[in-house]
Amino acid sequence: MALQCGIVGLPNVGKSTLFNALSSAKAEAANFPFCTIEPNVGVVTVPDPRLKVLEKLVDPERVMPTVIEFVDIAGLVKGASKGEGLGNKFLANIREVDAIVHVIRCFNDDNVVHVAGKVDPIFDKEVIDTELQLKDLESVEKKIIRIEKIAKSGDAKAKKELEILKVFKAGLEAGKNARAIDVEKEDLEAIRDIHLLTIKPVLYVANVDEGSIQEGNEFVEKLKANVKDENAEVIMLCAAIESQIAEFEDMEEKEMFLGEYGLEESGLNRLIRAAYDLLDLITYFTAGKQEVRAWTIKKGWKAPAAAGVIHTDFERGFIKAEVIKLPDYEAFKTEAACRENGKIAVEGKEYVVKDGDIMHFRFNV
Numbered sequence: 479m480a481l482q483c484g485i486v487g488l489p490n491v492g493k494s495t496l497f498n499a500l501s502s503a504k505a506e507a508a509n510f511p512f513c514t515i516e517p518n519v520g521v522v523t524v525p526d527p528r529l530k531v532l533e534k535l536v537d538p539e540r541v542m543p544t545v546i547e548f549v550d551i552a553g554l555v556k557g558a559s560k561g562e563g564l565g566n567k568f569l570a571n572i573r574e575v576d577a578i579v580h581v582i583r584c585f586n587d588d589n590v591v592h593v594a595g596k597v598d599p600i601f602d603k604e605v606i607d608t609e610l611q612l613k614d615l616e617s618v619e620k621k622i623i624r625i626e627k628i629a630k631s632g633d634a635k636a637k638k639e640l641e642i643l644k645v646f647k648a649g650l651e652a653g654k655n656a657r658a659i660d661v662e663k664e665d666l667e668a669i670r671d672i673h674l675l676t677i678k679p680v681l682y683v684a685n686v687d688e689g690s691i692q693e694g695n696e697f698v699e700k701l702k703a704n705v706k707d708e709n710a711e712v713i714m715l716c717a718a719i720e721s722q723i724a725e726f727e728d729m730e731e732k733e734m735f736l737g738e739y740g741l742e743e744s745g746l747n748r749l750i751r752a753a754y755d756l757l758d759l760i761t762y763f764t765a766g767k768q769e770v771r772a773w774t775i776k777k778g779w780k781a782p783a784a785a786g787v788i789h790t791d792f793e794r795g796f797i798k799a800e801v802i803k804l805p806d807y808e809a810f811k812t813e814a815a816c817r818e819n820g821k822i823a824v825e826g827k828e829y830v831v832k833d834g835d836i837m838h839f840r841f842n843v
């Protein structure tokens with residue numbers, strides 16, 4: 479179940495450079511606006527050291543990591559909500575993704591033009607926030623017009639829905655993103671069908687220069703201060719460095735290059751994991767001689783639903799799941815030894831799968 483993160487940002491903030499580094503795709507990274515017109519999709523593996531552990535223990539024929547999709551979406555400008563620039567295309571593309579990775583320029587470089595004429599991360603963030611909020615406000619107002627007619631007839635459900643829509647309308651008019659508007663979880667049903675853009679979870683990527691990769695800079699601090707009430711994470715990386723790291727095929731050379739900048743791992747690895755967490759995803763594993771594989775599911779899923787990502791028959795005919803914890807597998811080395819030592823739990827339909835579970839499903843159809 480590869481879910482999608484849309485990479486967004488104003489033109490020339492480093493979106494396409496970051497995307498190219500992520501996926502090794504060749505979206506045109508050029509020093510002018512709108513160089514990425516059609517959304518490019520890159521499928522990237524989620525780094526997970528647990529796969530290496532299982533590979534050593536099982537010695538399978540192949541190892542299959544889990545993946546996440548990144549979409550490089552065309553840059554937008556002020557007025558996009560009214561169709562300015564590539565606004566309509568941008569907004570249509572972003573509506574399709576599950577989460578937003580918002581790249582914000584946090585570096586000075588006279589050789590890279592800025593659409594506003596100066597580097598100001600708060601301005602950049604607010605331009606995109608405002609355009610998305612305006613589009614959401616338009617969607618909410620259209621639904622209010624529809625629901626008001628039903629509510630006037632005395633329909634209790636419509637009256638309640640209208641109240642919630644007006645809360646969102648007020649919040650958006652006040653410059654809030656829908657995700658920051660304080661409503662009960664069940665109230666979100668009122669806006670589910672209009673697919674608000676600002677309800678999507680967001681991860682901010684501060685794109686810094688090489689000299690700021692360790693300590694950050696004033697731009698990063700301003701951004702962190704600005705988003706502190708959004709319950710959103712800020713990842714700091716240098717897209718220029720990441721694009722160089724992506725070119726190394728030899729792991730030792732890559733580690734030496736990272737060491738030159740005082741880095742233990744690439745910023746992309748941190749970004750991929752953070753995006754994975756942002757989507758509220760977890761990983762379980764299947765392990766056998768043919769294949770060790772990571773599977774992506776939503777946090778909180780029960781065993782039958784988790785089995786269904788392998789094949790729908792597994793969910794339909796689910797009988798039970800055998801579950802081994804990775805520390806037990808490491809301690810006893812083999813599945814047989816885990817079984818002999820009582821370290822394989824037999825779980826039923828109500829079992830909530832935990833991140834890192836090693837699972838074997840029994841089913842009958």
